[in-house]
Amino acid sequence: MHNRRGEMHQQQSKSPVHLAIALGAMLGTTARFLIGQAIPPLGPGAFPLGTLVVNLTGCLLLGLAQTLLRTRRLPYAHLLQAGITVGLLGGFTTFSTFSVETIRLLQTGQFIYALAYQALSLVGGVVAVVVGGKLGGQVVHGWLGGADQ
Numbered sequence: 001m002h003n004r005r006g007e008m009h010q011q012q013s014k015s016p017v018h019l020a021i022a023l024g025a026m027l028g029t030t031a032r033f034l035i036g037q038a039i040p041p042l043g044p045g046a047f048p049l050g051t052l053v054v055n056l057t058g059c060l061l062l063g064l065a066q067t068l069l070r071t072r073r074l075p076y077a078h079l080l081q082a083g084i085t086v087g088l089l090g091g092f093t094t095f096s097t098f099s100v101e102t103i104r105l106l107q108t109g110q111f112i113y114a115l116a117y118q119a120l121s122l123v124g125g126v127v128a129v130v131v132g133g134k135l136g137g138q139v140v141h142g143w144l145g146g147a148d149q
Contacts, residue, residue, distance in 0.1 A: 028092035
């Protein structure tokens with residue numbers, strides 16, 4: 001049985017998480033836009049280098065953030081986790097643009113570019129998350145002296 005007071009309290013307790021996600025997403029989408037503008041498409045087939053750089057960087061940072069946030073005891077860790085991973089990096093990376101750009105490459109007959117873009121994005125993304133996680137482990141265990149500090 002739910003009462004209005006309990007439901008209101010539950011909604012209020014989620015408000016800071018929603019705000020952290022919204023603020024992170026605002027920063028992430030703005031950064032994605034600026035980087036996309038700064039890195040023009042590559043070559044005559046308009047290979048979408050900007051989106052590739054953004055997505056691979058986002059994957060690297062996600063691996064790093066997940067490791068650091070999981071192993072460090074930080075105040076407001078749940079807000080940082082939501083704001084950074086879901087908000088900032090979720091807003092920064094873009095699967096929809098990746099998909100549209102792949103279709104555009106295919107429609108213009110750039111089959112090799114489309115295949116390379118797919119392979120670099122998918123394999124590179126997984127590798128970048130793993131590398132980011134390893135870097136995060138190095139930060140925690142090497143530079144910061146362990147996870148209990």
